[in-house]
Amino acid sequence: MDALHEFDVIRPKTIAEMLAARKAHPASRLIGGGTDILVNIRRGIEKPPVLIETTAVAELHGIAANEREIVVGASAKLAALAQNAAVLKHYPAIAAAADSIAGPTHRNMGTVGGNLCLDTRCIYYNQSEWWRGANAHCLKTALGEMCHVAPKSKGVCFATYSGDLAPAFLLYGGEIDLAGPDGTRTLALADFYTGYAKQDGSTGDGRTYLAIRPGEIVLRVRAKNVPGLVSAYDKIRIRKSIEYPVAGVAVALARKGDTLADLRVAFTGTNPRPVLLDGTSALCGKPLSDAALAALDDLCRDQIMSMKTTFTPGTYRRRVATVMAKRLVKRLWGAA
Ligand SMILES: Cc1cc2nc3c(=O)[nH]c(=O)nc-3n(C[C@H](O)[C@H](O)[C@H](O)COP(=O)(O)OP(=O)(O)OC[C@H]3O[C@@H](n4cnc5c(N)ncnc54)[C@H](O)[C@@H]3O)c2cc1C
Ligand code: SF4
The missing domain is CATH 3.30.43.10 (Uridine Diphospho-n-acetylenolpyruvylglucosamine Reductase, domain 2)
Known part of the structure; x- marks a missing residue:
């Protein structure tokens, strides 16, 4: 350092x-x-x-959650979110995601706003000045002329978004409140992230990954619950006690008898933005069959675009994210 x-x-x-x-x-x-x-x-x-x-800023520390809605201030600490009884009861995926971030000391210091605005990561970027200089830098720090991960990327950076909270809030249709020189505004959390994801044609990349404007601050994140929705979060990491996700998966589903009534799946650690999987509604309205799980597998493989931005290969991260998603779906289906 x-x-x-x-x-x-x-x-x-x-x-x-x-x-x-x-x-x-x-x-x-x-x-x-x-x-x-x-x-x-x-x-x-x-x-x-x-x-x-x-x-x-005391007013940014609030955490309010009930069976209908959750509102969390940007300065709320991760540990407080992970331990909040109402969040644990009504939004288990959010509590579990918060509880999985880094180690206990980071969670006591780290804030919800800081986690949502986390910089994207890459093995060629998160290095010392000396190391980056020895590799002629890269596009993300503007001093280099090429991307070492994808040398033919024609100016696109694939640095990965690895925050754990965003996918959990995306399950519940999260929104983010911002304040800036021109007043306040609310954005869908999905639109707050602009890094590339195949399914929505977003044009940003690992450098331009947030829709935040100059001078703006995140005030709070909010989301709405749906009766009957059960949720969970899981991630795989190199050091289980303190580490960014190699891949993280949040799942929420609702079951009515033998029918899958609702299914939402979101990923982190795979793309330059958190990804809310598109197309899961086509799996609903019928039982959770092997064919439905195979279709989920196809959706994940198609929409997860992990590159060699970490020490684990992109193909491994896509595979492991898909396996975790199917495991969580099966677990929640059995418990619902
Ligand atoms: C060893 C280690 C392991 C880690 N593991 C994980 C992990 O497993 N999962 C994970 O998600 N993260 C991980 N992190 C990253 C980090 O600890 C967490 O993401 C944490 O939540 C960041 O919050 P913070 O308040 O400390 O952010 P800060 O470092 O204070 O800020 C991060 C960014 O957010 C911006 N920001 C902060 N607040 C606001 C606001 N209100 N409005 C607008 N912008 C704002 C800052 O300007 C900065 O760009 C790890 C870090 C370390 C060092
Ligand atoms: S993906 Fe490419 S441009 Fe982006 S940080 Fe990594 S090496 Fe740099």
């Missing part, structure tokens, strides 16, 4: 103060728990002159 450069830290106590600080310091960066951005700064990936802390 390199030594930290000099920077100022501002600690606003209200949203208005935070927006004013952003306006006064256009090159500033927000910092929640700092468990991702400080690592990037230590690696010389970014050098913001000013960091604006989000954690002193």
Whole structure:
């Protein structure tokens, strides 16, 4: 790790103060728990002159959940989300995803906003300045001229989105509230992520992966429940006690007798954005048969586009994500 450069830290106590600080310091960066951005700064990936802390804004710490709706402030800590009784009861996939992030110390520091805005990752990017320089850099830091993962990518970066919370919120039709110089707005969480995914024709990539505008901050994430929906989250990682997902899968389904009434599947760690699987409604309205699981397999293989951005090959991540999805579906079907 390199030594930290000099920077100022501002600690606003209200949203208005935070927006004013952003306006006064256009090159500033927000910092929640700092468990991702400080690592990037230590690696010389970014050098913001000013960091604006989000954690002193009390109104952004709220976690409210019941059987109909969940609303979580951007500064809420991951550990608080994972341990919240109402979240555990009504949104088990969200609680499990939060509980699976990094290790206990990261979860005590890390925030929901920081997790949702997590930078995309790649073995050629998450390295020291010295290492990246020795490899002539790459497109994601703008100093290089080619992508080492896909040299023929013609300017596209495939760095992978690896946040665990996003797929869990996507299951419940998550929305995100933003505030900025032009006021507040709400975006579907699926539209907040712009990195490439085959099924929706998005045009972003591993560099332009968020629809956040200059000066904007994430205020909160919200989502709605559906009666009868059961959910779970699972991930595979290299070190089980503290690690990003090699692949992470969130599943929610509803069963009416012997009929699959609703099925939602979302992935992380596979594409430059979290992926909500398209086409699962075609599997509903009938029992969960071997043919339905084979069709789910096809959907996953078609829409997961993992590249060699981690130490595990892309083909392995696609295979393992598909297996985890089918396992979770079978488990939830049996328990529903
Ligand atoms: C060893 C290790 C293991 C890890 N394992 C995992 C893992 O398993 N799963 C996982 O998902 N992550 C993992 N992480 C990454 C990180 O710890 C978590 O994603 C954490 O939730 C990030 O939250 P934070 O508050 O610390 O983010 P920060 O580092 O503070 O910020 C991250 C980004 O979000 C932006 N940001 C923060 N708050 C806001 C806001 N309110 N509005 C707009 N932008 C904002 C920051 O500017 C920055 O770009 C790991 C990190 C380490 C070091
Ligand atoms: S996918 Fe390519 S451009 Fe993107 S960070 Fe990795 S090497 Fe760089």
